[in-house]
Amino acid sequence: MGYMKSDARIYVAGHRGLVGSAIVRELTRLGYTNLVTRTHAELDLLESEAVSAFFAAEKPDFVVLAAAKVGGILANNTYPADFIRDNLDIQNNIIEASYTNGVDRLLFLGSSCIYPKMAPQPMPESCLLTGPLEPTNRPYALAKIAGIEMCWSYNRQYGTKYLAAMPTNLYGPGDNFDLNNSHVLPALIRKTAVAKATGAKELVVWGTGTPKRELLYSDDLAQAVVFLMNLDEGTYGTLLSETEPPLINIGTGEDVTIRELAETVGRVIGFEGELVFDTTKPDGTPRKLMDVTKLNGLGWKYSVGLEDGIRRTWDLVKDSLV
Numbered sequence: 001m002g003y004m005k006s007d008a009r010i011y012v013a014g015h016r017g018l019v020g021s022a023i024v025r026e027l028t029r030l031g032y033t034n035l036v037t038r039t040h041a042e043l044d045l046l047e048s049e050a051v052s053a054f055f056a057a058e059k060p061d062f063v064v065l066a067a068a069k070v071g072g073i074l075a076n077n078t079y080p081a082d083f084i085r086d087n088l089d090i091q092n093n094i095i096e097a098s099y100t101n102g103v104d105r106l107l108f109l110g111s112s113c114i115y116p117k118m119a120p121q122p123m124p125e126s127c128l129l130t131g132p133l134e135p136t137n138r139p140y141a142l143a144k145i146a147g148i149e150m151c152w153s154y155n156r157q158y159g160t161k162y163l164a165a166m167p168t169n170l171y172g173p174g175d176n177f178d179l180n181n182s183h184v185l186p187a188l189i190r191k192t193a194v195a196k197a198t199g200a201k202e203l204v205v206w207g208t209g210t211p212k213r214e215l216l217y218s219d220d221l222a223q224a225v226v227f228l229m230n231l232d233e234g235t236y237g238t239l240l241s242e243t244e245p246p247l248i249n250i251g252t253g254e255d256v257t258i259r260e261l262a263e264t265v266g267r268v269i270g271f272e273g274e275l276v277f278d279t280t281k282p283d284g285t286p287r288k289l290m291d292v293t294k295l296n297g298l299g300w301k302y303s304v305g306l307e308d309g310i311r312r313t314w315d316l317v318k319d320s321l322v
């Protein structure tokens with residue numbers, strides 16, 4: 001426990017999602033007793049009046065903004081309007097309501113796709129807005145960049161203390177395992193499970209298999225989020241500068257090719273067939289490795305390695321996938 005006391009009122013927006021559920025688990029594990037949550041059915045975060053009324057009634061001290069319209073490369077490419085509109089609306093509503101209701105610390109979750117497609121690798125926080133974005137997720141990335149700018153602008157104009165954390169690609173139990181709309185790792189787990197169960201000789205992997213991705217287990221991400229929200233005032237204050245966005249990367253600092261990822265999933269699940277690459281599907285960004293110097297410098301490092309994390313996820317989901 002740190003800056004947030006055990007009875008602090010903490011609103012986790014998106015608590016049923018991959019990230020939000022991991023954050024609730026972590027806060028509960030640490031002994032937090034005053035969590036505030038609402039399902040999508042109970043509170044539609046696109047509705048600004050409903051969000052204002054909810055904040056006015058519940059008065060959270062802290063907010064983790066883990067609700068968003070989220071999906072993999074194909075979902076982003078197929079529903080660009082939904083991705084930019086819903087994300088802008090959700091984050092605008094929550095950030096404004098947090099300000100008007102005196103929330104102390106808010107942590108906004110963005111994504112590594114905010115950085116330019118051809119950013120230097122690994123990508124430091126300072127490469128934000130230094131080059132063109134990857135087209136397959138530009139609407140989503142621009143919404144997330146607007147969220148960072150909102151946090152920074154509110155901090156500067158209103159003296160709020162909002163932080164924007166940019167996780168790398170995430171995975172874990174509670175992920176979306178849909179074959180079309182999900183991210184690569186849950187999709188590969190599901191496809192591999194089906195291939196094994198049906199005795200298939202081949203497994204179709206999208207794209208060329210050469211792009212590289214960095215993957216972080218959701219429980220590690222949750223630990224990093226709570227670690228940041230619990231920083232002492234002085235250290236937290238160093239992240240909120242007048243001259244730079246209040247931005248921090250969360251990742252492992254290590255990446256693998258999509259081919260290596262598919263091979264690792266095959267090893268964990270026990271699939272021995274061939275990988276076939278469907279190059280009619282987009283590759284997306286060639287590489288987006290996070291520079292995690294800033295986060296490591298504060299004293300946080302990931303603990304669950306990739307193969308271990310895939311094994312943990314597989315153990316938890318295998319009975320529900322095929």
Ligand SMILES: NC(=O)C1=CN([C@@H]2O[C@H](COP(=O)(O)OP(=O)(O)OC[C@H]3O[C@@H](n4cnc5c(N)ncnc54)[C@H](OP(=O)(O)O)[C@@H]3O)[C@@H](O)[C@H]2O)C=CC1
Nearest residue numbers: 014016017018019040044045046067068070109111169170
């Ligand atoms: N997954 C990843 O690889 C990465 C995720 N992130 C970021 O982490 C955050 C969480 O992502 P993740 O957990 O993966 O996503 P999920 O889709 O698993 O969870 C998002 C949650 O937000 C809720 N939500 C969406 N729209 C609304 C709405 N209008 N009203 C109320 N609730 C809503 C969803 O509820 P429902 O399902 O009922 O709609 C869901 O519970 C996002 O900001 C994302 O950008 C960043 C980097 C990588």
Ligand SMILES: C[C@H]1O[C@H](OP(=O)(O)OP(=O)(O)OC[C@H]2O[C@@H](n3cnc4c(=O)[nH]c(N)nc43)[C@H](O)[C@@H]2O)[C@@H](O)[C@@H](O)C1=O
Nearest residue numbers: 071072073111113137182183184187205206207282283284
């Ligand atoms: C988190 C992040 O996630 C998204 O960006 P992405 O990393 O490009 O997305 P992805 O996980 O879907 O794919 C990664 C790579 O994997 C390849 N790939 C192979 N086979 C499958 C497959 O079966 N499914 C998927 N989805 N991808 C596959 C795929 O072709 C690509 O080369 C954005 O939402 C972005 O906005 C964002 O923030």
